[in-house]
Amino acid sequence: MAISSLSFWLSGSLILDLVIMPTLWTTGMMESSGFASASYSIFWIFNRVELVCAAVALSSIWAWSQESPSNAQNKQQLFAGAVMLLAIALSDTFILTPYLSGLGINQPSAQPRSRTVLPLRLITASTLDRSVTSRRLSICC
Numbered sequence: 001m002a003i004s005s006l007s008f009w010l011s012g013s014l015i016l017d018l019v020i021m022p023t024l025w026t027t028g029m030m031e032s033s034g035f036a037s038a039s040y041s042i043f044w045i046f047n048r049v050e051l052v053c054a055a056v057a058l059s060s061i062w063a064w065s066q067e068s069p070s071n072a073q074n075k076q077q078l079f080a081g082a083v084m085l086l087a088i089a090l091s092d093t094f095i096l097t098p099y100l101s102g103l104g105i106n107q108p109s110a111q112p113r114s115r116t117v118l119p120l121r122l123i124t125a126s127t128l129d130r131s132v133t134s135r136r137l138s139i140c141c
Contacts, residue, residue: 002060009053036104
């Protein structure tokens with residue numbers, strides 16, 4: 001269950017980062033006045049799915065570690081990784097997304113919008129998510 005949850009999370013993150021956001025970028029939607037609220041809605045939904053996936057992965061790893069006779073160090077690494085993924089999901093949901101949407105909503109329309117600040121911050125956060133998730137997948141398999 002943990003592997004399927006992490007795989008779903010990773011694939012959703014890749015679709016969001018490599019398909020949806022570049023599409024919005026190239027169509028010029030990031031320049032429109034409603035982009036901040038639209039992107040907040042997209043990330044609000046994805047962050048809740050991300051939290052569910054992190055909770056399922058943490059629960060699965062905890063249940064597996066209680067029943068599996070494997071070594072203690074491997075169990076600790078898996079559990080620490082699952083807790084770290086949950087912490088990343090919580091920080092994305094309750095700190096990063098509201099902060100970034102606040103930047104977009106509070107920016108006056110008279111000023112030219114920076115086309116690099118918001119996407120670079122999104123790419124940095126999602127790259128951290130993907131790297132930690134792929135590391136956990138390699139340990140689980």
